[in-house]
Amino acid sequence: MAHDLDEPTAEPGRGPLTTPLVVLTKVNKHFGALHVLQDIDLTVHRGEVVVVIGPSGSGKSTLCRAINRLETIDSGTITLDGVPLPAEGKALARLRADVGMVFQSFNLFAHKTVLENVMLGPVKAKGVKRAEAKERAVELLERVGVANQAAKLPAQLSGGQQQRVAIARALAMKPKVMLFDEPTSALDPEMINEVLDVMTDLAREGMTMVVVTHEMGFARRAAHRVVFMDAGQIVEEADPETFFTNPRSDRAKDFLSKILTH
Amino acid sequence: MDLISENLPALFAGFRLTLQLAVYSGVLALALGLLLAAMRVSPLRPLSLFSAAYVELLRNTPLTLVFFFMYFVAPQFGVPAFSFLWVAVIALSLYTAAFVSEALRSGINSVGVGQAEAARAIGLTFGQTLSQVILPQAVRSVIPPLINVLIALTKNTSVAAGFGLVELIGVGRRLSTANAGDPWVWVGVAVFYLLITIPAGLLAGVVERKVAFAR
Numbered sequence: 518m519a520h521d522l523d524e525p526t527a528e529p530g531r532g533p534l535t536t537p538l539v540v541l542t543k544v545n546k547h548f549g550a551l552h553v554l555q556d557i558d559l560t561v562h563r564g565e566v567v568v569v570i571g572p573s574g575s576g577k578s579t580l581c582r583a584i585n586r587l588e589t590i591d592s593g594t595i596t597l598d599g600v601p602l603p604a605e606g607k608a609l610a611r612l613r614a615d616v617g618m619v620f621q622s623f624n625l626f627a628h629k630t631v632l633e634n635v636m637l638g639p640v641k642a643k644g645v646k647r648a649e650a651k652e653r654a655v656e657l658l659e660r661v662g663v664a665n666q667a668a669k670l671p672a673q674l675s676g677g678q679q680q681r682v683a684i685a686r687a688l689a690m691k692p693k694v695m696l697f698d699e700p701t702s703a704l705d706p707e708m709i710n711e712v713l714d715v716m717t718d719l720a721r722e723g724m725t726m727v728v729v730t731h732e733m734g735f736a737r738r739a740a741h742r743v744v745f746m747d748a749g750q751i752v753e754e755a756d757p758e759t760f761f762t763n764p765r766s767d768r769a770k771d772f773l774s775k776i777l778t779h
Numbered sequence: 780m781d782l783i784s785e786n787l788p789a790l791f792a793g794f795r796l797t798l799q800l801a802v803y804s805g806v807l808a809l810a811l812g813l814l815l816a817a818m819r820v821s822p823l824r825p826l827s828l829f830s831a832a833y834v835e836l837l838r839n840t841p842l843t844l845v846f847f848f849m850y851f852v853a854p855q856f857g858v859p860a861f862s863f864l865w866v867a868v869i870a871l872s873l874y875t876a877a878f879v880s881e882a883l884r885s886g887i888n889s890v891g892v893g894q895a896e897a898a899r900a901i902g903l904t905f906g907q908t909l910s911q912v913i914l915p916q917a918v919r920s921v922i923p924p925l926i927n928v929l930i931a932l933t934k935n936t937s938v939a940a941g942f943g944l945v946e947l948i949g950v951g952r953r954l955s956t957a958n959a960g961d962p963w964v965w966v967g968v969a970v971f972y973l974l975i976t977i978p979a980g981l982l983a984g985v986v987e988r989k990v991a992f993a994r
């Protein structure tokens with residue numbers, strides 16, 4: 518590769534990105550006959566924002582979900598802050614508490630209010646006192662701009678509002694890294710930006726993020742590094758400027774020509 | 780009609796025993812069924828396999844056979860002989876738990892997989908995911924099939940009449956024999972069954988409305 522990607526350059530206002538936080542080594546996964554992750558090596562540094570793009574079925578969502586073991590892998594290793602992902606059980610639950618996840622379909626707990634959604638993790642998984650958890654939940658809901666919806670059930674909110682609550686719910690656990698699995702793909706166009714704005718702010722504040730998305734504007738604006746996947750492989754990775762203006766692989770060129778025309 | 784009013788004390792005694800069988804077995808079957816359903820959806824394969832095997836075995840076996848087993852076979856393997864009542868309660872509970880488990884499992888499956896993933900993603904354990912997120916949402920769709928199971932259990936208590944317990948059917952048989960097969964005896968017996976099953980259905984409706992929420 519042309520660039521030394523193990524040591525991405527720091528941007529003004531951000532610390533140097535030198536501490537590996539999430540490390541995937543030779544990760545393989547099959548869905549039946551489909552080899553959905555093929556020898557994936559990827560290191561995400563503390564404070565780094567990695568955007569994963571690629572055509573449908575390229576394995577990018579699976580990669581994202583494997584990092585908190587919502588998908589198991591067949592071989593290879595994934596470590597978080599130096600610790601390999603545990604198998605099922607309490608150790609895995611503790612690890613997941615350190616990894617925030619935002620889903621395409623929001624997945625807010627349908628029977629709980631917005632406020633309870635954000636409080637549940639800290640109270641049940643971390644043993645935080647209810648009063649303290651509530652205070653922090655209100656703070657987070659204010660930060661994502663939906664504090665006035667706190668008493669409502671998720672179904673009463675718009676998609677954009679639900680997704681911002683989902684981000685607050687993940688942040689409530691004070692995660693070391695946030696995973697975003699196509700967070701705007703299920704949203705109406707006019708709601709995409711309100712979610713991307715929250716994510717951009719998070720990135721500016723130095724949150725470590727792995728973002729699977731089709732939002733190229735976000736990738737340009739907030740990413741340190743773009744990872745392009747196709748057919749289960751990482752085909753190319755580069756800083757956003759280089760990737761979008763001067764992609765090296767034919768597959769990346771082909772993909773970009775298809776999505777950047779509109 | 781006179782026959783019923785004249786024999787009300789006997790019918791009441793039978794009713795009491797039937798109610799006891801239904802309530803005790805119902806509580807035990809719900810507890811055991813919940814455990815079986817939790818095992819079935821757990822990530823531990825041995826537990827899940829055990830639960831699946833149990834459910835297949837018990838729900839495909841005639842209840843009478845379960846009673847025979849509890850009364851005549853189990854004692855030979857050192858299972859202590861309880862009172863007739865408790866042997867019947869255990870047989871009914873073991874049998875009904877299989878159906879409770881299946882009703883709960885279908886309810887659990889009716890809750891989107893994303894709900895469980897989100898719960899796991901914020902660090903909840905398997906038990907917390909089930910109790911905090913999945914079961915509260917499954918309750919609503921589970922109430923109607925669960926009440927069906929409990930109504931079936933109430934009627935199934937009649938099998939105990941063949942095993943030395945004079946519950947409603949047992950009382951009916953005695954009265955019928957004593958009164959030259961007067962059909963009113965059975966009308967009386969039927970009314971007492973309805974006294975259990977109809978309120979159960981009404982209760983289900985109330986609970987169902989109470990746990991309803993917008994999705």
